Amino acid sequence: xxxxxxxxxxxxxxxxxxxxxxxxxxxxxxxTMFWYRQFPKQxxxxxxxxxxxxxxTYEQGVEKDKFLINHASLTLSTLTVTSAHPEDSSFYIxxxxxxxxxxxxxxxxxxxxxx
Amino acid sequence: xAKTTQPNSMESNEEEPVHLPCNHSTISGxxxxxxxxxxxxxxxxxxxxxxxxxxxxxxxxxxIAEDRKSSTLxxxxxxxxxxxxxYCILRFTSGNTPLVFGKGTRLSVxx
Numbered sequence: 001x002x003x004x005x006x007x008x009x010x011x012x013x014x015x016x017x018x019x020x021x022x023x024x025x026x027x028x029x030x031x032t033m034f035w036y037r038q039f040p041k042q043x044x045x046x047x048x049x050x051x052x053x054x055x056x057t058y059e060q061g062v063e064k065d066k067f068l069i070n071h072a073s074l075t076l077s078t079l080t081v082t083s084a085h086p087e088d089s090s091f092y093i094x095x096x097x098x099x100x101x102x103x104x105x106x107x108x109x110x111x112x113x114x115x
Numbered sequence: 116x117a118k119t120t121q122p123n124s125m126e127s128n129e130e131e132p133v134h135l136p137c138n139h140s141t142i143s144g145x146x147x148x149x150x151x152x153x154x155x156x157x158x159x160x161x162x163x164x165x166x167x168x169x170x171x172x173x174x175x176x177x178x179i180a181e182d183r184k185s186s187t188l189x190x191x192x193x194x195x196x197x198x199x200x201x202y203c204i205l206r207f208t209s210g211n212t213p214l215v216f217g218k219g220t221r222l223s224v225x226x
């Protein structure tokens with residue numbers, strides 16, 4: 001089946017530094033990927049839609065200059081959290097859409113802790 | 116995407132069947148009913164989907180009401196590994212829009 005590989009699975013960084021999270025589609029081409037954020041005991045919240053070769057579309061309230069998304073190829077999308085702060089600590093998850101209407105496949109998530 | 120309503124939590128004994136309900140009274144004729152689950156500290160995974168007829172796969176069964184305003188995910192024999200948050204999501208048949216997650220149902224399985 002289709003697999004989305006997400007790395008790293010966890011990362012701890014110092015406040016003010018930047019962190020890059022990678023999401024790769026291993027056996028299919030993903031023209032569109034989605035990035036979610038999940039705080040403890042809460043549901044997934046969509047952050048942005050990443051389209052290959054074009055600018056990402058951000059949800060309301062998500063700072064595009066803080067959460068940089070790059071989707072330079074059909075198999076790789078990256079999310080960079082710039083100047084991270086403790087409130088950015090969260091579980092970040094990527095997703096790619098599959099052949100309709102068979103749904104979506106998700107990465108295993110990245111636990112970011114900013115200290 | 117139309118809204119779904121699920122109980123916050125449910126509990127089941129191991130090796131017993133589990134019926135997870137979902138109400139979606141505003142479903143449109145072109146909405147598929149999808150179920151995903153999220154195990155602790157992992158990304159969601161696809162469970163099953165359907166449109167009008169009941170569906171079975173190796174993971175679960177999906178029973179869809181005749182008027183499509185509700186559905187039930189059935190785990191035939193719950194195991195400890197089935198403890199997860201289960202999300203019922205309506206998905207339009209076309210377009211490349213993201214899944215919108217509600218709060219889901221947290222299933223606990225007791226040994």
